[in-house]
Amino acid sequence: MSQxxxxxxxxxxxAVIGLEVHVELSTHSKMFCGCRNVFGxxxxxxxxxxxxGMPGTLPVINRRAVEFLCKTGLALGCTxxxxxxxxxxxxxxxxxxxxxxxxxYDMPLTTGGSVELPSGKVVRLxxxxxxxDTGKNIHAGGHMAASDYTLIDYNRAGxxxxxxxxxxxxxxxxxxxxxLLQLKTVLLYLGVSxxxxxxxxxxxxxxVSVRPAGSTxxxxxxxxxxxxxxxxxxRALQYEIARQEEAVRKGERIVQETRNWDxxxxxxxxxxxxxxxxxxxxxxxxxxxxxTIDQTTVEHWRSEMPELPLAKRKRFVTxxxxxxxxxxxxxxDRVTADxxxxxxxxxxxxKLVANWMLGDVRKFLEKHGLTLATSLLRxxxxxxxxxxxxxxKISGKAAKEVCDILVAxxxxxxxxxxxxxxxxxxxxxxxxxxxxxxxxQNADSVAAYKGGxxxxxxxxxxxxxxxxxxxxxxxxxxxxxxxxxx
Amino acid sequence: xxxxxxxxRDAIARKELSAVEAAETALAxxxxxxxxxxxxxxxxxxxxxxKAREVDARVKSGQSLGPxxxxxxxxxxxxxxxxxxTTAGSKILENFRAPxxxxxVQKLEEAGALIIGKTNMDEFAMGSSCENSAxxxxxxxxxxxxxxxxxxxxxxxxxxxxxxxxxLGTDTGGSIREPASFCNIVGVKPTYGxxxxxxxxxxxxxxxxxxxxxxxxxxxxxxxxxxxxxxPMDSTSVNVPVPDYVAALRTDLRDVRVGIVSEFExxxxxxxxxxxxxxKAAYKDLERLGARLVDVHLPHARYGLxxxxxxxxxxxSSNLARYDGARYGRRVSGDGDVYAMFERTRAAGFGxxxxxxxxxxxxxxxxxxxxxxYGRAQKIRxxxxxxxxxxxxxxxxxxxxxxxxxxxxxxxxxQDPVAMYLMDYFTIPMSLAGVPALSVxxxxxxxxxxGLQIVARAFEEAQMLGVAHAYEQATHHANLRTPVVxxxxxxx
Numbered sequence: 012m013s014q015x016x017x018x019x020x021x022x023x024x025x026a027v028i029g030l031e032v033h034v035e036l037s038t039h040s041k042m043f044c045g046c047r048n049v050f051g052x053x054x055x056x057x058x059x060x061x062x063x064g065m066p067g068t069l070p071v072i073n074r075r076a077v078e079f080l081c082k083t084g085l086a087l088g089c090t091x092x093x094x095x096x097x098x099x100x101x102x103x104x105x106x107x108x109x110x111x112x113x114x115x116y117d118m119p120l121t122t123g124g125s126v127e128l129p130s131g132k133v134v135r136l137x138x139x140x141x142x143x144d145t146g147k148n149i150h151a152g153g154h155m156a157a158s159d160y161t162l163i164d165y166n167r168a169g170x171x172x173x174x175x176x177x178x179x180x181x182x183x184x185x186x187x188x189x190x191l192l193q194l195k196t197v198l199l200y201l202g203v204s205x206x207x208x209x210x211x212x213x214x215x216x217x218x219v220s221v222r223p224a225g226s227t228x229x230x231x232x233x234x235x236x237x238x239x240x241x242x243x244x245x246r247a248l249q250y251e252i253a254r255q256e257e258a259v260r261k262g263e264r265i266v267q268e269t270r271n272w273d274x275x276x277x278x279x280x281x282x283x284x285x286x287x288x289x290x291x292x293x294x295x296x297x298x299x300x301x302x303t304i305d306q307t308t309v310e311h312w313r314s315e316m317p318e319l320p321l322a323k324r325k326r327f328v329t330x331x332x333x334x335x336x337x338x339x340x341x342x343x344d345r346v347t348a349d350x351x352x353x354x355x356x357x358x359x360x361x362k363l364v365a366n367w368m369l370g371d372v373r374k375f376l377e378k379h380g381l382t383l384a385t386s387l388l389r390x391x392x393x394x395x396x397x398x399x400x401x402x403x404k405i406s407g408k409a410a411k412e413v414c415d416i417l418v419a420x421x422x423x424x425x426x427x428x429x430x431x432x433x434x435x436x437x438x439x440x441x442x443x444x445x446x447x448x449x450x451x452q453n454a455d456s457v458a459a460y461k462g463g464x465x466x467x468x469x470x471x472x473x474x475x476x477x478x479x480x481x482x483x484x485x486x487x488x489x490x491x492x493x494x495x496x497x
Numbered sequence: 498x499x500x501x502x503x504x505x506r507d508a509i510a511r512k513e514l515s516a517v518e519a520a521e522t523a524l525a526x527x528x529x530x531x532x533x534x535x536x537x538x539x540x541x542x543x544x545x546x547x548k549a550r551e552v553d554a555r556v557k558s559g560q561s562l563g564p565x566x567x568x569x570x571x572x573x574x575x576x577x578x579x580x581x582x583t584t585a586g587s588k589i590l591e592n593f594r595a596p597x598x599x600x601x602v603q604k605l606e607e608a609g610a611l612i613i614g615k616t617n618m619d620e621f622a623m624g625s626s627c628e629n630s631a632x633x634x635x636x637x638x639x640x641x642x643x644x645x646x647x648x649x650x651x652x653x654x655x656x657x658x659x660x661x662x663x664x665l666g667t668d669t670g671g672s673i674r675e676p677a678s679f680c681n682i683v684g685v686k687p688t689y690g691x692x693x694x695x696x697x698x699x700x701x702x703x704x705x706x707x708x709x710x711x712x713x714x715x716x717x718x719x720x721x722x723x724x725x726x727x728x729p730m731d732s733t734s735v736n737v738p739v740p741d742y743v744a745a746l747r748t749d750l751r752d753v754r755v756g757i758v759s760e761f762e763x764x765x766x767x768x769x770x771x772x773x774x775x776x777k778a779a780y781k782d783l784e785r786l787g788a789r790l791v792d793v794h795l796p797h798a799r800y801g802l803x804x805x806x807x808x809x810x811x812x813x814s815s816n817l818a819r820y821d822g823a824r825y826g827r828r829v830s831g832d833g834d835v836y837a838m839f840e841r842t843r844a845a846g847f848g849x850x851x852x853x854x855x856x857x858x859x860x861x862x863x864x865x866x867x868x869x870x871y872g873r874a875q876k877i878r879x880x881x882x883x884x885x886x887x888x889x890x891x892x893x894x895x896x897x898x899x900x901x902x903x904x905x906x907x908x909x910x911x912q913d914p915v916a917m918y919l920m921d922y923f924t925i926p927m928s929l930a931g932v933p934a935l936s937v938x939x940x941x942x943x944x945x946x947x948g949l950q951i952v953a954r955a956f957e958e959a960q961m962l963g964v965a966h967a968y969e970q971a972t973h974h975a976n977l978r979t980p981v982v983x984x985x986x987x988x989x
Contacts, residue, residue, distance in 0.1 A: 060597050064819045066590065067577045067599060067696040069731050101815050101862070105835050110818035161835065163823070292862035294871060297702035297812055300732050 023224040024259065026252045027232075028181035028217055029137075032194060034173045034204045035144060035212040036079045041169040042143045043070030043113065048171070050210050054164035062169035064108030069298050072097070076171035077302065079203040080120050080141050082312050083173065086197050086319055087136060089124030091309050096301040097141075101292040105161065106146040108168055114142035116293040120302075126177075126197070127321055128189045129339055135178040144170040167211075173204075179218065179229065184248035188241050191215060196320040200345050208240050215244055220265070221255045230255070231265040235279055237272045247272035251279050323348055331361035340369055346384045357394030360401070367393060371411055375418035387421025396424045403484055409433040437484040439491065442475075445483065446491050449474045460496055468492060499659030502568040502716040506609075509556060509567040516552035516567030520545045520611045523569035526660045527614060533982055534636050536645075536655040538574045538584055540614040545569065548611045555609075564719055566609030570663040571655045574615035575622055576602050576707070577696040585698045586618040586630040586648075589820045589827050589846025599696020600731070601665065601707050601724045608723045613661060616651025620848045621817065622672055622700040624648050625920040628911055629850045636907070637679060638982040639946055643904035646676030646920075652710045653680040658982045663720055664710040669700050670805050671899075671924025673708050674936040678948030679904040681938045681975045683965065684710045685717045686924075688955045689931035690735035692721075693728030699816040701809035702733075704928050712975070714937060714966040718742035721958060737956050745959035746966040750786040753964060756793035756892030761923060765898050771942045776898050779939045779949045779968075783896060786967050793888035793895065797880045801926040802918060804881065807861045807874035808929075813851075814858030820846060853914065878929045885930045885952075894964050895952040898923045899936035903945035923950060933958045937965040938975040946975070 041048050044061035061068040081091050098116035119140035126134045146168035150161045175194065181187050195206045195213065206213045215238055220230035235251050238244045250272075255265055270279040295301075318326075320342050327338035327348075342348045347368070354364045372393065376386055396413055399405045405413070405428055413427050428434055436442060449471060450457055460467040468489075475488045500508075508514040524542050531537060552567045572578065575585050577595035579602075584590045598606075606612065619629035627635040627650025635650040637643040638658035645654040649666030656664040657680030666673040668686035677684025685708040692707045699705060709720035722743060727736040757780060766773045784790055822828030822842030829841040847855070861870040888895060901922060910917045927934040932955050936948030949968070953961035969975075 063824060065577075065596065065825065066583065066585065066593065066698045066819070067595070069695050069733075071730065071732050099815050101818060103818065103821065103836065103839060105821075105823050108819065108824065110821060111815050290864045292815070292859065292864075292867075294811060294815070294862055294867070298699075298733065 022260075024221045024256045025224045026182060026248070027179045027220050027222060027229055028183075028187055028248060029179040030177045030181065030187060030190065031216045031218070032175045032191070033214040033216075034175065034198060034206065036076050036171040036173055037202070037204050037212075038073055038075045038079060038171050040073060042073050042076055042141070042171040043169055046169065050205070050207075050212065052166055054162070054166060057166040058168070062108065063165055064110075070113060070296075072299060072302070073171060076141060076173075077120065077304070078312060079171070079201070080139060080173045081304065081309065082201050082316065083175075083198065083203055084121035084124060084139055085309070085313055085316055086201055087124040087126055087139075089121035089136060089139060091121055091304060092118060093305070094118065094301060094303055095120050097296045097299045098293045099296045100142075102289050104145070106148045106163055106165075106168070108146065108165060112142060112145065113296055113299070115140035120304075126190055126193050128186070128193055129321070129324070129335075130189065132186065132189075134180045134186075134190050137176040137178050139173060139175050142172050142174060144168065144172040179220075184245040184252070187217065187248055188245050191241055191244065193320070196343060200317055200320055217244065217248060217251075219248060219251045219255065221252060221259060230259075231267050233265065233267065233279075234269045235272055236269060236282075239274065243272060243274055246277060247279060250277060254279065317345070327351075331355065331365070333361065333365055337365050337369060341365060346382075350383050350390050353390035354393045357391050358397050360394075360397050363397050363401070364393065367397060367414070371414045372418060375415050378415075379419045381418065386418050388417045389421065392417050392421070392424055399424060399428065403435060403437055403486075404428070405433050405435050406481070406485065408481070409435070432482075434482065435484045436479055436482045437487055439487060442479070442483050442487050443491055445475055445478050446488065446495060449478055450495060457496065468496070499712060500662060501712050502565060502570075502662040503719060505568050505662065506562070506564070506566055509552065510562055512556060514567075516549035516556070516611065517546065519567050520549040520569055520613060523611075523613050523661050526658075527571075527655060530638075530655075530658055530660060530982055533641055534638060534654050534658060535633055536616055536635050536651040536658070536660070537571070537614040538586070538617050538630075538632050538651070539582060541578075541581060541612055544578075544581070545611040545613040548606060548609075552609050552611070563607060563609030564723055565605065565663070568610050568663060569613045569661045570605060570610045570665065571614050571616045571652050571661045572602060572605075572612050572665045573618050573649050573652050573667060575618060575667055575698045576615075576665060577698070578602050578612065578615070581615065583615065583698070584632070585622070586620040586632065587820075587846065587848070587851070588631040589842070591631070591827055593826045595696075597696065600693035600728045602696060604724050605665070605720075610663070614655075616649070616655060616664060618651055619648035619672075620851050621698065621813070622648040622667055622669055622705075623813070623850050623854055625671065625675055625917050626905075626907075626910065627651065627654075627676070628907065629848055631848055634907055637904045638980040639679075639681060640904055641981060642906050643945070644679065644907055646679035646904065648672040648676075649684075649710060650676050653677055653682060653684070656680065656682045656710050656712060658980055659712070662712045663716050665707060665720075666710045667697060667700075667705055667707050668924075668928065669704045669706075669809060670928045671921035673710055674899050674924045674934060674948065674950060675920055677710055677936040678899040679946065681946030681948075681980070682710055682712060683714050683717045683935060683937050683969070684708065684948070685721060685935040685958070685962070686927070686933060687721060687725065687958055688735075688933045690733055691725050691737075691933070691956065691958065693724075693726070693731045693734045695728055695730040699812075701812040702816060703812060704805075704809060714962055714969045715743060715746060717935070718746055718962045718966070721962070725958075735956075740959050742959055742962050745963050747963040748967050748970050750783060750788035750964060750967050753788045753894065754892040755780070755783050755788040755790050755964070756888050756895040757790055758795050758798070758888070758895060758897045759792050760795055760798055761897045764922070765901060768901050769942075772898065772901060772947065775940050775942055775947055776949065780896060782972055783964075783968060786971055788964075791892050793891050795881070795884045795888060795926060797877060797884050798926040800877050801881060801929055802922060804874045804877045804929060805921070805925045806857065806918060807870050808878065810854040810858030811861045811871050812858065814855045814862065817847075817851065817855060822846070850914070881926050882930045884926075885932055889954045893953070894961055895950075896964075897950050897952065899948040899950040900924075903942050903947050927952050931955060933961055935961055935965055937969055939972075940974045941978065
């Protein structure tokens with residue numbers, strides 16, 4: 012947007028968003044050395060001369076990281092490069108031990124591909140490349156300029172980092188969130204990353220511009236950084252789009268710049284950082300030999316690919332006759348989807364398993380601060396519990412109680428039912444006896460029913476249930492009552 | 498005459514000499530020559546004596562001995578040695594204690610070698626005279642007013658003086674071969690990828706190679722057998738089997754086709770008739786040994802210098818970025834932010850030549866200039882490689898000048914960087930092509946030693962060393978005279 016003249020109030024604007032997502036790969040060791048790759052260790056304990064950039068050290072490519080990236084590429088329909096290489100990105104920054112980052116410039120490992128959102132929208136990818144992460148600066152005064160000193164933790168330096176770059180295909184903050192969720196789901200399915208935004212294993216920068224709706228030329232973009240959760244991505248994008256729209260309406264010029272998201276103030280602000288003027292002087296890293304990826308290896312990787320979330324979601328809808336949103340929730344991660352399928356296989360009740368998992372199981376997991384992965388509940392137990400209900404062995408209410416215990420402690424549902432005396436009484440002669448007792452004690456109500464007050468039936472059902480201490484099969488109770496009251 | 502490495506090792510194996518005696522002798526001589534030569538940045542008497550006692554214990558208990566058992570050696574201060582200060586000739590690393598050993602250092606010590614000291618060098622291996630060391634220049638044992646060559650000048654000087662039979666150097670554009678020529682010793686630059694670079698402080702990664710600098714060809718062959726081979730820590734080291742280079746040494750040159758480079762002969766004829774005459778005599782000697790001389794061409798070699806001075810500075814500008822005072826080495830504190838600290842540290846820590854090359858390289862890689870400079874240099878490098886392929890279709894080895902002059906006087910070229918760069922005219926093309934090359938003593942010009950360069954196809958060091966050995970055994974140029982330092986050393 013370079014025009015200086017104010018635009019008409021009535022013009023509608025649309026946003027154009029492209030995302031650059033950095034994902035730390037969960038390989039056993041770092042990208043170019045043997046140091047362990049884990050989060051949360053004591054500062055500077057996961058370091059060696061190589062990742063500290065000591066004189067004379069050399070990098071060696073972690074093949075597993077290449078595999079993780081290429082598998083991500085295969086999952087997203089990218090083209091895997093048969094020839095690739097690593098380049099040096101040169102700039103000075105204290106958290107970068109060599110003052111250059113080994114990255115990929117003009118020959119990324121994959122190009123093309125796309126992420127399909129549940130809405131059906133397709134976000135095209137530009138490329139995915141591999142690089143090394145930097146260390147972490149801890150400024151004594153919050154940020155570097157205002158600090159007396161800065162501490163550097165190099166544990167993260169050299170962690171394999173995959174950068175997934177989209178085309179400017181995203182039209183709204185909500186779509187950006189949907190994209191991130193879908194990408195996260197795919198990465199979790201592949202098991203290539205923990206994808207924990209709060210631990211920094213997924214980081215997102217956004218290129219944002221606005222243009223009059225329907226226009227085909229791109230406006231000047233701003234790069235928004237420092238968004239630390241999916242929610243802050245949405246908020247930052249909403250803010251930035253509104254800011255740009257307002258500026259354009261006023262006839263102001265949008266400057267190409269980097270803007271940081273301030274979570275507390277809820278605004279983006281220009282960083283005017285030194286980084287912006289940088290010429291990174293990329294050149295091929297002479298310490299590494301070019302990578303060649305042969306077709307046999309790619310095919311081998313392809314054969315190891317799991318079923319991907321969207322395919323699974325579609326299969327759940329058709330095979331188990333679930334609603335799309337149910338299938339979506341059940342395929343959010345592999346643990347949930349695998350649990351569901353195992354429980355269905357054991358119970359043959361796809362609909363009921365879905366109801367339980369999305370209802371009570373979820374509720375009790377939350378109550379106990381657990382997840383399906385950490386709870387002792389097993390699919391076979393859930394299946395057995397469901398069978399107890401359908402066979403009339405226990406009431407729905409009692410089943411909830413059993414479910415609560417199963418989620419918290421695990422165990423055999425039959426034993427829990429017996430131990431707690433939750434089994435339902437379905438023996439008609441036993442129930443008839445209770446019904447007759449209740450009718451004898453409630454002659455008034457019987458008279459009222461016969462006089463036309465049918466509502467009294469429910470009162471009598473309640474009395475019978477009470478007398479049976481909740482164990483009588485309520486359907487049988489109702490049937491016998493109706494029969495007796497003639 | 499000084500003892501070679503194989504002579505010392507054999508004497509130790511026969512119990513005529515102990516490793517402790519060998520180490521003491523070398524350390525004492527290094528110490529006594531230091532005022533005249535200043536070949537060392539640091540002597541390592543404790544390390545050498547500890548290793549020597551280990552070797553002697555093995556001899557005593559009849560255990561097997563490594564191929565370099567008890568041989569005192571000197572290592573260029575560009576190689577990390579675990580626990581020892583490693584400076585690369587720079588103030589910026591004057592207090593850097595290496596936390597690990599370079600692969601080659603490890604291999605040498607495993608073979609029984611005794612590292613008696615770290616030798617002087619041009620800062621970060623940038624120079625051809627050893628005058629760019631932050632710790633003062635080294636002198637030539639054959640002319641105490643002359644330079645020893647560079648950048649591996651300290652290793653060349655101490656081996657040339659006969660203090661140790663074997664030195665370890667590095668060669669990026671001639672840094673082993675030129676000083677070897679100046680100091681009357683054998684200096685070998687192996688094929689790029691033949692020897693691990695792990696633990697060797699980088700100057701220009703795509704060119705740097707470690708190699709032996711020795712009193713005779715046999716010691717070079719032995720040392721190369723020890724240090725060569727694939728290293729999982731260096732992806733650019735190549736997994737090609739290491740032959741027994743000693744077994745491949747020969748005494749005649751029957752069936753060997755020796756290429757003589759027409760362009761080089763024209764060049765040396767123009768610049769120095771005495772040098773040209775010496776090389777003509779050397780080629781005749783090769784012929785007498787049975788070699789067939791053939792004319793070959795290296796038409797793009799004349800662009801070697803220009804190409805080299807784009808690629809090497811470009812790589813160095815990035816390789817040397819890590820010296821910022823944040824993690825190790827020298828730090829110059831003061832006011833301002835971390836960038837101010839970086840700037841002060843680098844301004845004070847680097848010498849002029851290093852700064853010159855960082856600036857050159859930064860420029861060559863800049864946006865808008867990359868294609869014109871770095872990109873084009875890489876293309877010419879490919880053409881130079883092809884020149885060698887074409888030449889080696891006609892010959893088995895190439896024989897050519899190592900240098901265009903014998904050692905020059907200290908200070909003669911320090912004010913003229915380009916004149917200094919020209920010292921590597923005959924050695925740079927081989928570095929760019931990645932092929933192996935060595936310098937072997939070939940006689941004297943104006944009473945100063947001069948080396949003959951022998952070049953072979955990639956990974957054909959055995960052929961190259963074989964030819965050099967035959968020539969050495971037939972001529973014995975180095976043994977005909979005595980370095981002046983040993984005369985003045987006796988006097989003092």
